[in-house]
Amino acid sequence: MIDNNMHRGPIGVFDSGYGGLTILKELRKKLPELDYLYLGDNARAPYGSRSYDVVYKFTLEAVKYLFGRGCPLVILACNTASAKALRTIQQNDLPAINPANRVLGVIRPTAEIIGNLSSSGTIGIMGTEGTVNSGSYDMEVAKLFPSFKVVSQACPMWAPIVENNEASGPGADYFVDKYVRTLLSQDSTIDTIVLACTHYPLLYPKIRAAVPSSVKVVNQGEIVADSLADYLRRHPEMDSRIARGGRCSYLTTENPDKFNDLARIFLEEPVEVDHVDIL
Numbered sequence: 357m358i359d360n361n362m363h364r365g366p367i368g369v370f371d372s373g374y375g376g377l378t379i380l381k382e383l384r385k386k387l388p389e390l391d392y393l394y395l396g397d398n399a400r401a402p403y404g405s406r407s408y409d410v411v412y413k414f415t416l417e418a419v420k421y422l423f424g425r426g427c428p429l430v431i432l433a434c435n436t437a438s439a440k441a442l443r444t445i446q447q448n449d450l451p452a453i454n455p456a457n458r459v460l461g462v463i464r465p466t467a468e469i470i471g472n473l474s475s476s477g478t479i480g481i482m483g484t485e486g487t488v489n490s491g492s493y494d495m496e497v498a499k500l501f502p503s504f505k506v507v508s509q510a511c512p513m514w515a516p517i518v519e520n521n522e523a524s525g526p527g528a529d530y531f532v533d534k535y536v537r538t539l540l541s542q543d544s545t546i547d548t549i550v551l552a553c554t555h556y557p558l559l560y561p562k563i564r565a566a567v568p569s570s571v572k573v574v575n576q577g578e579i580v581a582d583s584l585a586d587y588l589r590r591h592p593e594m595d596s597r598i599a600r601g602g603r604c605s606y607l608t609t610e611n612p613d614k615f616n617d618l619a620r621i622f623l624e625e626p627v628e629v630d631h632v633d634i635l
């Protein structure tokens with residue numbers, strides 16, 4: 357019998373911690389037949405306030421690790437890593453490590469659909485300090501929709517709140533209100549807010565409640581899933597290298613019990629994570 361999965365591998369999905377699960381969930385909804393290998397670098401999360409060099413180094417380590425586990429394609433399900441490491445990895449590292457493999461991020465696909473979402477042409481971007489200070493959204497949106505205005509707000513407390521399982525606790529309210537108010541006070545014409553950090557959908561109910569109903573609040577998961585489906589349609593050579601068994605495995609650099617508890621709540625199914633040292 358021919359094993360069709362013999363030379364195939366799972367899609368690697370990488371994030372600094374739990375946030376990438378918001379992307380993984382939508383990938384599995386859209387492309388349930390594919391295999392996925394999730395890696396959360398929880399031991400070193402959050403990445404949001406770390407320097408360019410450190411985020412790049414950590415992300416490259418994770419990408420190499422996932423390639424080593426047989427992933428032909430890795431999605432950086434993390435805006436901070438996409439902003440600070442993706443381009444260098446694609447241009448400088450990939451040709452040397454494995455030119456046939458691919459690494460994709462979440463910023464470009466999100467920027468591509470922003471034009472369909474806003475009527476006023478003023479977009480609010482909420483992300484980590486790293487993502488906001490990199491100017492990546494400003495640049496991508498300017499290329500695709502030159503008439504649009506991007507207004508950004510760094511939310512340095514949000515990812516730590518999620519990593520510490522406090523997203524639905526009362527302590528989160530203060531920081532949700534604070535950053536939403538500061539963003540909206542910058543420009544009254546903002547009609548669309550992009551949650552440009554994969555951790556933030558876990559705070560969605562609180563963010564939605566803090567934002568006026570006339571303003572859209574957009575999660576990236578579905579956008580990234582649609583973009584991956586489109587990418588695989590356009591790249592049959594990569595599509596044919598992805599294993600198809602509908603399996604999903606989880607790896608964390610931190611304590612597995614803590615990961616399992618939070619991931620189960622979020623994904624609404626039991627999760628069995630393995631601890632790994634990626635160095």
Ligand code: DGL
Nearest residue numbers: 375402403404435436554
């Ligand atoms: N989830 C990540 C992002 O999309 C990073 C959060 C963090 O580690 O600070 O930016």
